[in-house]
Each structure stands twice: as C-alpha cells, then as structure tokens.
Amino acid sequence: MRWISLRLRLMLVFALVALAAAVSASAIAYWLNRDAVLTRTQNAALDDFRKSLQDNTGSLPVTPTCPELQEAADRMAATSQKYEVLLIGKVKGGGDCAAPSDRDLFTLKVVPQTLVTAVNRQRRVDDSNPYPYHLYWQRITLDGKPYLVGGARVIGGGPTGYLLKSLDNERADLNSLAWSLGIATGLALIGSALLAQAAASTVLRPVQRLGEAARRLGEGKLDTRLQVSGTDELADLSRTFNRTAESLQKRVEELSAREAASRRFVADMSHELRTPLTAITAVTEVLEDEADSLDPMIAPAVQLVCSETRRLNDLVENLMEVTRFDAGTARLVLDDVDVADQVTACIDARAWLDAVELDAERGIMARLDPRRLDVILANLIGNALKHGGSPVRVSVRTRARDGEGELLVIEVRDHGPGIPEDVLPHVFDRFYKASASRPRSEGSGLGLSIALENAHIHGGEITAANSPEGGAVFTLTLPRDSEPARPEGDAGHPGGTGSGPGSPEGGAR
Numbered sequence: 001m002r003w004i005s006l007r008l009r010l011m012l013v014f015a016l017v018a019l020a021a022a023v024s025a026s027a028i029a030y031w032l033n034r035d036a037v038l039t040r041t042q043n044a045a046l047d048d049f050r051k052s053l054q055d056n057t058g059s060l061p062v063t064p065t066c067p068e069l070q071e072a073a074d075r076m077a078a079t080s081q082k083y084e085v086l087l088i089g090k091v092k093g094g095g096d097c098a099a100p101s102d103r104d105l106f107t108l109k110v111v112p113q114t115l116v117t118a119v120n121r122q123r124r125v126d127d128s129n130p131y132p133y134h135l136y137w138q139r140i141t142l143d144g145k146p147y148l149v150g151g152a153r154v155i156g157g158g159p160t161g162y163l164l165k166s167l168d169n170e171r172a173d174l175n176s177l178a179w180s181l182g183i184a185t186g187l188a189l190i191g192s193a194l195l196a197q198a199a200a201s202t203v204l205r206p207v208q209r210l211g212e213a214a215r216r217l218g219e220g221k222l223d224t225r226l227q228v229s230g231t232d233e234l235a236d237l238s239r240t241f242n243r244t245a246e247s248l249q250k251r252v253e254e255l256s257a258r259e260a261a262s263r264r265f266v267a268d269m270s271h272e273l274r275t276p277l278t279a280i281t282a283v284t285e286v287l288e289d290e291a292d293s294l295d296p297m298i299a300p301a302v303q304l305v306c307s308e309t310r311r312l313n314d315l316v317e318n319l320m321e322v323t324r325f326d327a328g329t330a331r332l333v334l335d336d337v338d339v340a341d342q343v344t345a346c347i348d349a350r351a352w353l354d355a356v357e358l359d360a361e362r363g364i365m366a367r368l369d370p371r372r373l374d375v376i377l378a379n380l381i382g383n384a385l386k387h388g389g390s391p392v393r394v395s396v397r398t399r400a401r402d403g404e405g406e407l408l409v410i411e412v413r414d415h416g417p418g419i420p421e422d423v424l425p426h427v428f429d430r431f432y433k434a435s436a437s438r439p440r441s442e443g444s445g446l447g448l449s450i451a452l453e454n455a456h457i458h459g460g461e462i463t464a465a466n467s468p469e470g471g472a473v474f475t476l477t478l479p480r481d482s483e484p485a486r487p488e489g490d491a492g493h494p495g496g497t498g499s500g501p502g503s504p505e506g507g508a509r
Contacts, residue, residue: 018192077101089159360396388414
C-alpha cells in the first residue's frame with residue numbers, strides 16, 4: 001500500500017471498520033429476528049396442532065371409519081393457523097387409512113422418514129418421561145418453498161397426526177428484513193466514507209501544510225514558518241518545525257557570513273599578493289638570465305627561489321580563479337572550436353608531443369570557451385604525465401545525448417599504477433593530495449578542482465576511474481553547443497586566469 005495516499009488509506013480503514021461493524025450488527029439482527037419469527041410461528045402452529053389433535057381425535061370411536069378420519073382432518077385444517085393435516089390410523093374392517101386435508105399437497109411421502117421413525121418410536125415411561133409418545137417437528141423444502149412438518153401419535157391407541165405448514169410468508173418477511181439491513185449497511189458505509197473524508201481532511205490538512213513548508217525550506221526559503229493554533233500533537237509538531245526552521249536560518253546565515261568573509265579574505269589576499277609577486281617574478285627572471293655567471297655556491301639557492309616563486313605565482317592565480325567560481329563571477333567566452341586543433345595546440349604549447357598519443361579526427365567542431373578548454377586539458381594531461389605512466393593517450397569522440405544535441409567526449413588515459421580506490425572519491429577536492437609524505441609537491445591541489453569547475457560552467461562533467469587494463473582514465477564530457485550552466489556576471493577579470501600554459505595542476509595523485 002506504499003503507493004496509496006494517506007487520505008485514501010484513512011478512508012479505506014474507516015470504510016472497512018464501518019463495513020465490518022455494520023455487517024456484524026446486521027447479521028446478528030437478522031439471525032435474532034429469524035430465530036424469533038420462525039420460533040413464534042412454529043410454536044403457535046405446533047401448540048394449535050396438539051390441542052386440535054386432542055380435541056378432534058378424542059371424539060372419534062376407538063375404531064373409526066376412513067370418512068370419520070377424513071372429516072376430523074378437515075376440521076383440524078380449518079383453524080386460523082392455516083396448515084394441512086394428515087391423519088393415519090386403523091379403521092373398521094381392518095387395515096390403515098390415510099386421511100389428508102389436501103391430497104395434492106400433503107401425503108405420507110412428504111413426511112421425512114426420520115420424522116416418521118421418531119413419531120412412531122415408543123419411549124419408556126418413567127418419572128422423567130410420563131408419556132410414551134411425543135410431538136416432533138422438522139423444517140423441509142418442497143418445490144423451493146419452506147415448510148414446517150410436525151407429527152404426534154395419540155396416546156391410547158388413537159391415530160397418528162401430521163401437520164404441514166407453509167413458511168413462505170415468514171421467508172418473505174425475513175427477505176424484506178435482509179434487504180432493509182443491507183440498505184442500512186450501505187448507508188452506514190456511505191456515512192463512514194463521509195466521516196472518513198472529514199476526519200482525513202482535519203488530520204491531513206496540517207500535514208500537507210507541514211510538507212509544503214518543508215519543501216519550501218528545502219528549496220532554500222529559510223524564512224518559511226507555519227501558523228500554529230491549538231494544543232494537539234499536530235500543533236506541537238508545527239511549533240517544533242518553526243523552532244527548527246528558525247534555528248536553521250540563523251545557522252545558515254552565520255555560515256554564509258563566514259563563507260563570504262572567507263571568500264573576501266582569499267580574494268583580497270590574492271589581489272594584494274599580485275603586486276609584490278610581480279616585482280619578485282621580474283627579479284627571478286633577471287636571476288635566471290644570470291644563472292650561468294652566478295657563484296656555484298649560491299646557484300642552487302637562486303634556482304630554488306625561482307621555482308618557488310613560480311609555484312607561488314601559480315597558487316595565487318589559482319586562488320583568484322577559485323574565488324571567481326565561488327562568487328559566480330566567472331563567465332564563458334564562447335567560440336567555434338575545432339577540438340582536434342585545440343588539443344594539439346595544448347600539447348604543442350607545453351612540449352608534450354613526444355609523450356602524448358592523440359586519437360582525434362579533425363573537423364569535430366564544438367562551441368566552447370577555448371581558454372577554459374585549454375585549462376582543462378592542461379590539467380588532465382599534465383596530471384597524467386606527472387603521476388601516471390607513459391604513454392598518455394588522448395582520444396576525442398562524440399556521442400548522442402538524451403534529448404537533443406550531441407556530447408563531446410575527451411578521454412585522457414595513462415599507463416601508470418592507477419588511482420587508489422580510497423583516493424578516487426577525492427581527486428577533485430581542493431587542496432587534496434593522496435600522499436601526505438609530499439605536501440610540498442609542485443602542485444597546489446587546486447588544478448583538478450579548477451578543471452572540474454570549468455567543465456561545470458560549460459554544462460559538462462569530468463569523471464575519474466581506473467582502467468581494467470591498468471592506468472587512470474579521466475573523461476571530460478561537454479555539450480557540443482555549450483551554454484553557461486549558471487548565471488555569470490562581469491568581473492574585473494572577465495575570464496579569470498586559471499592555470500596558465502605550462503603550469504598544469506595535479507591535485508590527487
């Protein structure tokens with residue numbers, strides 16, 4: 001019954017309870033009335049038959065004639081109880097005579113043999129049984145109609161009498177009673193359905209309001225509240241909901257304020273760092289140009305300063321890109337791109353041609369942001385080269401999408417040891433590094449996260465998995481005709497910078 005609504009279930013339960021109660025009451029009333037009607041009719045007929053049998057056979061001679069028996073039977077049948085009589089006894093001249101009041105209806109063949117045996121059986125007379133013969137009765141059906149058959153033998157050698165009384169009128173009365181009870185049961189069922197509807201509305205209306213409020217709360221409308229009236233359990237539940245919503249709203253507001261402050265801090269810090277970094281970068285470039293003339297004792301220190309400066313510069317640029325995504329200010333600059341040419345340009349710009357195998361047909365066009373696609377490819381291919389094993393294979397294909405349009409699928413696979421299963425769920429997490437023993441690796445732990453955000457802004461996705469043949473597989477899926485996945489605003493740096501060419505960021509392996 002999981003798919004049946006609560007209202008329907010309440011109405012069904014009410015209806016079943018009412019039906020069971022009405023049917024039980026009707027059945028009890030019917031059987032009580034049936035027993036009373038039949039018992040009353042039966043007792044009246046048998047009492048009248050016993051008295052009439054005594055009165056009419058008492059005036060007969062000890063050995064009557066057959067006409068005398070017939071006359072007595074006719075007199076007995078003329079009572080107000082309207083039953084037929086059959087008298088059987090020995091008559092003058094020897095032999096037995098059967099005298100029925102209605103020869104066409106009532107003969108000895110009609111009387112059940114069990115009743116005949118019981119009537120003729122003589123019982124021993126003692127203190128508990130003063131009479132050798134008794135009155136017996138039985139209900140039978142003739143031609144589909146109910147009858148009462150009774151019989152008794154006159155004590156002292158008199159005839160044996162049987163009665164046959166129709167119970168058709170009683171059956172009609174009982175059928176009428178059954179119809180009345182059936183109608184009453186139907187009305188009770190209808191009444192219970194109406195009561196169930198009223199009760200369900202009373203109970204479910206607050207529940208529906210609570211469910212609607214919960215849905216609005218889940219949609220982010222944290223100011224949702226319920227009007228509460230009464231002191232019952234549903235009112236208490238509504239008050240609890242209001243208190244919970246208020247507490248949740250306060251908590252979310254606090255967390256939002258903290259998150260906004262954190263974003264502002266990262267953005268401000270990144271912008272503030274760019275100015276001194278620009279000067280430091282210029283100095284390091286001069287030092288690199290003069291590396292050959294430096295004292296061999298200080299040359300390693302200069303190289304370390306230069307490499308760390310580049311790393312810090314990349315980190316700042318990545319942080320600025322992350323803040324743009326978090327603030328929703330990153331935007332797409334769409335253009336029609338030959339994907340094979342774009343992948344080739346990405347590989348060539350970073351001098352990876354000898355280490356990367358490309359499987360891409362020219363002519364596969366897609367409407368994308370070329371700079372952001374370059375950032376994605378640089379991170380995925382650079383991550384594969386750094387943490388995987390050569391050769392790295394990049395394949396480009398298209399496939400049909402559910403609905404309209406096609407999807408662009410770019411797969412980057414390496415032949416290294418693969419990604420540990422416990423690391424796979426975290427490869428796109430910010431600042432996540434699989435090995436705690438190398439926290440100062442060249443990557444910042446933001447590259448794959450930025451690549452994923454760039455895929456999302458195109459309305460696409462990146463997934464990571466291990467190939468059955470060995471190595472890790474990163475799959476980029478983008479719509480061939482991209483639209484921004486979320487509203488994008490203009491910022492001071494329209495497209496962001498991300499990871500620049502030659503600076504792919506790995507973050508997981």
